[in-house]
Amino acid sequence: MPDSAPKTISVDYNKCISCGICIYVCPHDVLELKDGVPVMVGKCKVCGLCSASCITKAISMTAKKFTDEGLLDVDVKDVVVFTCRRNVEKGKDYDATVISLLCSARLDPYLIAEVFERGARAVVVSTCGSDCRNYPGSAEAKYKAEAVRMMLEKLGEDGERVKVVEGNFEDAINELKAKNFDAVKNADDLKNALLNRDLRAIIARMRGIVEDGNVYGEKIDYEQYLKVLEDAADKAIKFSIISKNLNGGAKVSEIVSRTGLTYREVLDAILEMKRKGLVELEIDEEVVVSAKG
Numbered sequence: 001m002p003d004s005a006p007k008t009i010s011v012d013y014n015k016c017i018s019c020g021i022c023i024y025v026c027p028h029d030v031l032e033l034k035d036g037v038p039v040m041v042g043k044c045k046v047c048g049l050c051s052a053s054c055i056t057k058a059i060s061m062t063a064k065k066f067t068d069e070g071l072l073d074v075d076v077k078d079v080v081v082f083t084c085r086r087n088v089e090k091g092k093d094y095d096a097t098v099i100s101l102l103c104s105a106r107l108d109p110y111l112i113a114e115v116f117e118r119g120a121r122a123v124v125v126s127t128c129g130s131d132c133r134n135y136p137g138s139a140e141a142k143y144k145a146e147a148v149r150m151m152l153e154k155l156g157e158d159g160e161r162v163k164v165v166e167g168n169f170e171d172a173i174n175e176l177k178a179k180n181f182d183a184v185k186n187a188d189d190l191k192n193a194l195l196n197r198d199l200r201a202i203i204a205r206m207r208g209i210v211e212d213g214n215v216y217g218e219k220i221d222y223e224q225y226l227k228v229l230e231d232a233a234d235k236a237i238k239f240s241i242i243s244k245n246l247n248g249g250a251k252v253s254e255i256v257s258r259t260g261l262t263y264r265e266v267l268d269a270i271l272e273m274k275r276k277g278l279v280e281l282e283i284d285e286e287v288v289v290s291a292k293g
Ligand code: SF4
Pocket: 011, 015, 016, 017, 018, 019, 020, 021, 022, 023, 037, 038, 053, 054, 055, 056, 057, 058, 059
């Protein structure tokens, strides 16, 4: 561990792959890569955006109650609100599970999938909009919520069950409760996909590329970026569906009949999974796929 290792965030140096995304997203420019790992070079404002964006989930907040486990240590009701703590009215009894974040920048889209897997039917994301003290932290949360909405729709769910608001979120709770959504059916695929590194990298850079542009100042149109995001989400979801249907090893034909995907979709996906070291392939009359390791 380097001497200047961050104190407010904990970095698992075994998981870090030196991608630099945490440095790219930090709103206060207090991280730098040194010898391939992030080190702190200024005063961290503890917004959590680096943790929400790390593609390998190598970064967690040092304070236990703001880690994923700490935030999710709640009883999940039908509606779950992820909110900047500034928007929570002290002493108020909300008709929802309210997860108070230090800043909405801390919203890892994976957390939304987790609460859906635990039975939530709708999610409100409450940001501070342009009043965000860690700007563009609020905007980052909005883009991440949009990515989850798009993925829900890919999974055949109503994306409207995720709603983004600025400030007070009581009306949004009532609105979503009135819609009586069913539970999300394939929340495990949503969750697994949101742990996919390629997809996380695309989500983490989305706001920056669309609003600020790349190092040459070139911006990518939102619709164009959405297409890139959709392709990556599509792959990540297929990887999840195939992985959970391998049962220790399966022929391509078995995967096709278990998943409802076409031969072409399964073949394309398993070749990509092989390239990424996620599965092993054996030829035995037919291609047999098994999870690696
Ligand atoms: S985003 Fe995560 S994996 Fe990438 S450099 Fe930062 S800590 Fe390492």
